Amino acid sequence: MQPLILNPPGSLLPGSVSIPSHIVQQRFRTPKKNIPQTPIERNHFLQVVRNYVAEYNPVPPQPADELKVHADRVLGILKCDPIYRDYVGVLINNEMWREQLAAVPFERRLLLLPKCLRVESKCPAPFDEFGLLCKQCGLCTIQDLQAEAEKLGYATLVAEGSAIVMSLIQTGKVEALVGVSCLSVLERAFPYMEAAAIPGVAVPLLQDDCIDTTVDLDWVWDYIHLTSDDKTRRLDLGALRDEVDFWFTPSSLEIIMGNGEGQSEAIARDWLMRAGKRWRPFLAVAAFQALRNNVGEPLPEDLKKIAVAVECFHKASLIHDDIEDNDAQRYGEKTLHEEFGVAIALNVGDLLIGEGYRLLAACKVSAAQKAELIRIAAAGQRELCRGQGAELCWMRAPQPLNQRQVLDIFRKKTAPAFEVALRLGAVYAGLEQHEEVEDVLKEYSEALGIAYQIRDDISDLGTTGETNDIAGLRPSLLLAIAHDKAKDASKELLTSIWHRQLPAGVTTATIESLYTELGADTRARTLLETYKEEAIRCLRDLENPNLKGLLRRVLGKIFNDVEIKGWCKEQELKNGVQAGVRLETASEAVAAVAR
Numbered sequence: 001m002q003p004l005i006l007n008p009p010g011s012l013l014p015g016s017v018s019i020p021s022h023i024v025q026q027r028f029r030t031p032k033k034n035i036p037q038t039p040i041e042r043n044h045f046l047q048v049v050r051n052y053v054a055e056y057n058p059v060p061p062q063p064a065d066e067l068k069v070h071a072d073r074v075l076g077i078l079k080c081d082p083i084y085r086d087y088v089g090v091l092i093n094n095e096m097w098r099e100q101l102a103a104v105p106f107e108r109r110l111l112l113l114p115k116c117l118r119v120e121s122k123c124p125a126p127f128d129e130f131g132l133l134c135k136q137c138g139l140c141t142i143q144d145l146q147a148e149a150e151k152l153g154y155a156t157l158v159a160e161g162s163a164i165v166m167s168l169i170q171t172g173k174v175e176a177l178v179g180v181s182c183l184s185v186l187e188r189a190f191p192y193m194e195a196a197a198i199p200g201v202a203v204p205l206l207q208d209d210c211i212d213t214t215v216d217l218d219w220v221w222d223y224i225h226l227t228s229d230d231k232t233r234r235l236d237l238g239a240l241r242d243e244v245d246f247w248f249t250p251s252s253l254e255i256i257m258g259n260g261e262g263q264s265e266a267i268a269r270d271w272l273m274r275a276g277k278r279w280r281p282f283l284a285v286a287a288f289q290a291l292r293n294n295v296g297e298p299l300p301e302d303l304k305k306i307a308v309a310v311e312c313f314h315k316a317s318l319i320h321d322d323i324e325d326n327d328a329q330r331y332g333e334k335t336l337h338e339e340f341g342v343a344i345a346l347n348v349g350d351l352l353i354g355e356g357y358r359l360l361a362a363c364k365v366s367a368a369q370k371a372e373l374i375r376i377a378a379a380g381q382r383e384l385c386r387g388q389g390a391e392l393c394w395m396r397a398p399q400p401l402n403q404r405q406v407l408d409i410f411r412k413k414t415a416p417a418f419e420v421a422l423r424l425g426a427v428y429a430g431l432e433q434h435e436e437v438e439d440v441l442k443e444y445s446e447a448l449g450i451a452y453q454i455r456d457d458i459s460d461l462g463t464t465g466e467t468n469d470i471a472g473l474r475p476s477l478l479l480a481i482a483h484d485k486a487k488d489a490s491k492e493l494l495t496s497i498w499h500r501q502l503p504a505g506v507t508t509a510t511i512e513s514l515y516t517e518l519g520a521d522t523r524a525r526t527l528l529e530t531y532k533e534e535a536i537r538c539l540r541d542l543e544n545p546n547l548k549g550l551l552r553r554v555l556g557k558i559f560n561d562v563e564i565k566g567w568c569k570e571q572e573l574k575n576g577v578q579a580g581v582r583l584e585t586a587s588e589a590v591a592a593v594a595r
Helices: 039-056 064-078 082-103 142-152 162-170 183-196 217-225 237-246 250-257 262-273 279-291 301-325 336-340 342-361 367-396 403-429 431-459 477-485 488-498 508-518 520-537 545-560 569-575 577-594
Strands: 109-113 155-158 176-181 200-204
Touching: 039 064, 039 082, 039 545, 064 082, 082 176, 082 183, 082 200, 109 142, 142 155, 142 217, 176 217, 200 217, 217 545, 237 279, 237 545, 250 262, 250 301, 250 342, 262 301, 262 336, 262 342, 279 301, 279 403, 279 431, 279 545, 301 336, 301 342, 301 367, 301 403, 336 342, 342 367, 367 403, 367 431, 403 431, 403 477, 431 477, 431 520, 431 545, 477 488, 477 508, 477 520, 488 508, 508 520, 520 545
Parallel strands: 109 155, 109 176, 176 200
Antiparallel strands: none
């Protein structure tokens, strides 16, 4: 048999993925002490505030003193430092006005942005009496926010000061306000907003020094797009995910799948219940929720079969991948083949695939729907195996791959499972609904799948990573980026990794430090944000407001639920001495290769 020969490293493989145009990246800056320090913490604060407002229903506008009373109650629920009271007060005010804002047409809203979001040292934009005149230079996020808002029909303004806002409100042309500002300015603006009694939400800046500031962009985008046309806007995605997770408990699985028989089924169901993020079944449910006629009705029993089927396919692929990659750990425990042997693990994987198709066939839907459910699942299975096969064939004749080639493997290995999940949920909602959105779901899934795999590449590095592509000598995006940038001895060292050879005395920590030195981590983070933005971008022409709104929020849920651990430059600055030691080790290893 002739060895497989891949195209030269600089060329594109057939069907190779294209990298979307670069998007503006937010600068990384540490938030002020009176603001929760991580996106996960801030999203937790927001969810607690939403639950509080839903339960107690405070009516806006609230005077500042009353708002502080509510803020203190929320701080008690959170059991957190009182330093966050002003921040919580802003979130409460936003949530009180949220539904009123949703009811105001886009063309009757004003988006107010601060000029300090720009890169001050490089910004070419002049000012007039109303504020900054953006030149669309691409250096900051102002242009994207402004362009999208104006496309929707907003009036937009990049300026500071409440006087301008009040004058616009008094014209009667502005009936709602979406703003971004620092906490100190927001506190002074509350009396004006109270007096005007118009719906207003404000996303707090993470710094208040008025230069090169940053903000939770996901929140700004959500408020800009908030509309009462989206019937899913009140869905608690956290609660929905918890409900889906509950379906994978022993009693629930027995109801959904029926009684299990024999040891093989017991092993299969135990594996199905083991730890996992369960994003794929969650996506199937989310797509159905967005396309169903009545969002508020209980979820149908057959939807549970579809969600469990999706997880059956996914967990089967993990069993087979672990065998093919010779991985010993999964979810912090032994992989199935390490625990029971390869033969039993293979059989359990095959059994789960059969279970998935059995569950789809058991759904009480029309013959046409059932055929489409099975066809989509089969096509996804085929594409996933082709993606895994491309990587396995590479292992027979390993050679350096460029960024596009690695991203194309990601697209083929990871995106199909997301697409299957979304489309199965859409088909269950109705064939016509699915037909209208299937192209968008495919584009969204490709971008989501690539972003998800990039995030995994970043988070798998270091001692806290679940697996390590360097130790496994597998293709990774960071290796491709670093290899592209490296020269001389560093290039030679990374080339040896591509050929699946770890030189004597070179550790995984050495290679990871070299990634940092060459900026591979920064480039990977940029690509992560680029593909997340591409997923959002493909929704722009989607006419279904429910699906558009829900998929936008789902993306934020997936990427904000887990912190991205990785060897980013910002983290290395915090680690200081440790980083210096690792970089010194990397330099020594490169020097050794040169000798």
